[in-house]
Structure formats: C-alpha cells, structure tokens
Amino acid sequence: MKTTGIIFINLGTPQAPNSGAVRKFLREFLSDRRVVEVPRVIWMLILYLIILPFRSPRVARNYKQIWMNDTSPLRYFSQRLVDGVSLKFSDSYPDAKIHTRLAMTYGDVSISSAINELLESGCERLFFIPLYPQYSATTTAAAHDQICHYFSQCRDIPEWAWLKSYYDHPSYIAALSKTVRQHWSDNGRAELLLMSFHGIPKRNVDLGDPYQLHCQKTAEALALDLGLNEKQWMLTYQSRLGKAEWLQPYTDKSVINLATNGTKTLDVICPAFAVECLETLEEIDGEANEFFIENGGNAFRYIPCLNDSEEHQNLLFSLCKPFLEEKNVNFR
Numbered sequence: 001m002k003t004t005g006i007i008f009i010n011l012g013t014p015q016a017p018n019s020g021a022v023r024k025f026l027r028e029f030l031s032d033r034r035v036v037e038v039p040r041v042i043w044m045l046i047l048y049l050i051i052l053p054f055r056s057p058r059v060a061r062n063y064k065q066i067w068m069n070d071t072s073p074l075r076y077f078s079q080r081l082v083d084g085v086s087l088k089f090s091d092s093y094p095d096a097k098i099h100t101r102l103a104m105t106y107g108d109v110s111i112s113s114a115i116n117e118l119l120e121s122g123c124e125r126l127f128f129i130p131l132y133p134q135y136s137a138t139t140t141a142a143a144h145d146q147i148c149h150y151f152s153q154c155r156d157i158p159e160w161a162w163l164k165s166y167y168d169h170p171s172y173i174a175a176l177s178k179t180v181r182q183h184w185s186d187n188g189r190a191e192l193l194l195m196s197f198h199g200i201p202k203r204n205v206d207l208g209d210p211y212q213l214h215c216q217k218t219a220e221a222l223a224l225d226l227g228l229n230e231k232q233w234m235l236t237y238q239s240r241l242g243k244a245e246w247l248q249p250y251t252d253k254s255v256i257n258l259a260t261n262g263t264k265t266l267d268v269i270c271p272a273f274a275v276e277c278l279e280t281l282e283e284i285d286g287e288a289n290e291f292f293i294e295n296g297g298n299a300f301r302y303i304p305c306l307n308d309s310e311e312h313q314n315l316l317f318s319l320c321k322p323f324l325e326e327k328n329v330n331f332r
Ligand SMILES: C=CC1=C(C)c2cc3[nH]c(cc4nc(cc5[nH]c(cc1n2)c(C)c5CCC(=O)O)C(CCC(=O)O)=C4C)c(C)c3C=C
Pocket: 011, 012, 013, 014, 026, 035, 036, 055, 059, 072, 074, 132, 136, 138, 139, 198, 199, 200, 201, 211, 239, 241, 272, 273, 276, 277, 278, 279
C-alpha cells in the first residue's frame, strides 16, 4: 500500500473561552462566502459593527460553561475520535503506512497545514473526510474549497479523494440507532424523539443545497431502524442566526409548542453533529432543555453525539476502507 494520509475535518472552534479568541474565530468563520451569502458590503458592516462586538463576549461566556480538559468539547472529542480510528488502522493494516490528522476549516490546525505535514511525511495519497454526515455548501463545500485552494498552489498534486457525505450510510444509521436504544434502556423512553439538525437559510436550499433532503433521509432512516411511527418522532432545525428565514420547523419554537401542548417527556438527538460542541451542549442540553421545562415539560433527555465511541470509530474506519484498499472509490 502506498503511504496514505487521512484528514478528518471539523468546523473549528475558539482557542480559548474568552472574548478575543471567540471574536477571532467568528471573524474567520463568518467572513467565508460559503457560510454567509449576504452581499459583501452589507454583511461586513453587520459583522464588524454588530456581530463581532456584541456576540463575541456573550458566546465566550457560553463556551466557558462547556469548556472541558482545557479545550473545547468539539476539539476534545474530535481529537479522541481521530486517535481511536488511527489505532484501528494500525491494528488492521500493521504493515501499511497510514498517517491521520484532524484539521479544522477555521482556526488550528488548518487544512493546509495538515496537508503540508502529511506530504512532508511522505504521503502519496490523501483522503479527506469532512465530519458532516449531511452535505451542505456552508460546511462541506467550505472545507472542499480549502483543499482545492491548497492544490491550486501545488506543482505535484498527489492522488486524492474526499467523502462528500454519509447521511444514509448503514453504519452511521446503526450507530445513531444504537445510542438511542442505549439511552432508552438507561433512562426509559420519552413520548417523542426529537431529531434536531443544525439549520441553514431556506434560500440556500431553494438555490440547490441538498442539506434539507439529506437531513430528512437521515431522520427517516433512523426512525425506521428504531421502529418509530410518524407520531413518535419529529425533525427540527436549530442554531438560526439573523432575521432571514431558515429551515423550519425551528427547534426552540417546537420545544416550546410541544411543552405547551402537553408533551411531558422528550428525547433529543442532534444527528448532524459528529461530536459534542457549543450547539449541542449549550443550545440544546442547556437552553432548549430550560424552554421545555419552563413551559410545562417534565423531562428533557439529551442523547449525546457519537463522539469518540467505538461505533463512531468503526463508522469512520468503514468509510475509509475503500480508499485504503485502493478499491474504485465511487463516492456520491
Ligand atoms: C450563517 C451562519 C451559519 C451557518 C449557515 C451555519 C451552518 C452550520 N454550522 C454547523 C456546525 C456548527 N456550527 C457551530 C457554531 C456556529 N455556527 C454559526 C453560524 C452558522 N452555522 C455560529 C455563529 C457559530 C458559533 C457559535 C455562535 O456564535 O452561536 C458549531 C460549534 C463550534 C464549537 O466550537 O463548538 C458547529 C459544530 C453545521 C453542521 C452547519 C450546516 C449544516
């Protein structure tokens, strides 16, 4: 087997839970034209005059509440996950030279430094896995842009491939299903399973982003695997930013409506997030949980992300296998 590099990509996260570090992260992330498609001049005014000065201190306080082991949960769990998969590679292919790296679209370690390191370590083939099960131009394509940008500056481009999405991969659905069943056996089963996905602006979908379709396919496959009928689960979208319409139904409003209309117990899973982060721990397990209880609910039970679990490691291993074994890589 040729010396191979595998780069797992996540979104990025601040270096520290303080206003300066959050501002730096938000500035880089929200300046990406893939993320925000509002006309440039208008957006730069909003970003520099409103979002960066006012949002950074508030979001920094939220990060402070979830900071763990001197880092952010997103970095902590992503790194542990990649280390776990790396061990699986050495166990399964003891004679092969396979190097793995975690890279972030925004902040450290950047995609270009990860590629650089792997090429310097002698990798002849590179495989990229953005840790977003559902494709969206706002996330997956943003990572893809950076990969292509690196290679656009490169004279001798290595053989490379990427995984576009894995929203309906049987091992992904099985891993989600196993976490839900485990949660049911530990805590009992709530009246409803709420599947909350990160939202995007509705306009992006109208213009051709397949993200909503991917979320629906994931949710339907998970419900089918769990044997749920249509009254026992619901799909919602969270983390809206700004005044434009985003994908609906919104998670926060749905949680309040459910509680107001008499739902007493809720199980909540966030399948679009590979690992725990601000949007799951603070926005869902913190804020949405409070909304549910304040409006009459009795129990809001958050189901953790796949994180660094054995199932998640096995899933990533199986996603890499065709590339490692130099089979015809024919991803969507
Ligand atoms: C226009 C804004 C945003 C779009 C579009 C968007 C899409 C999107 N994001 C994720 C995954 C994550 N987002 C996270 C944080 C986060 N997202 C936005 C904005 C948009 N996201 C902001 C401003 C932030 C920072 C926090 C805040 O200010 O509220 C994170 C967590 C990062 C962490 O450090 O914990 C993740 C993960 C997906 C999957 C997605 C589209 C499909």
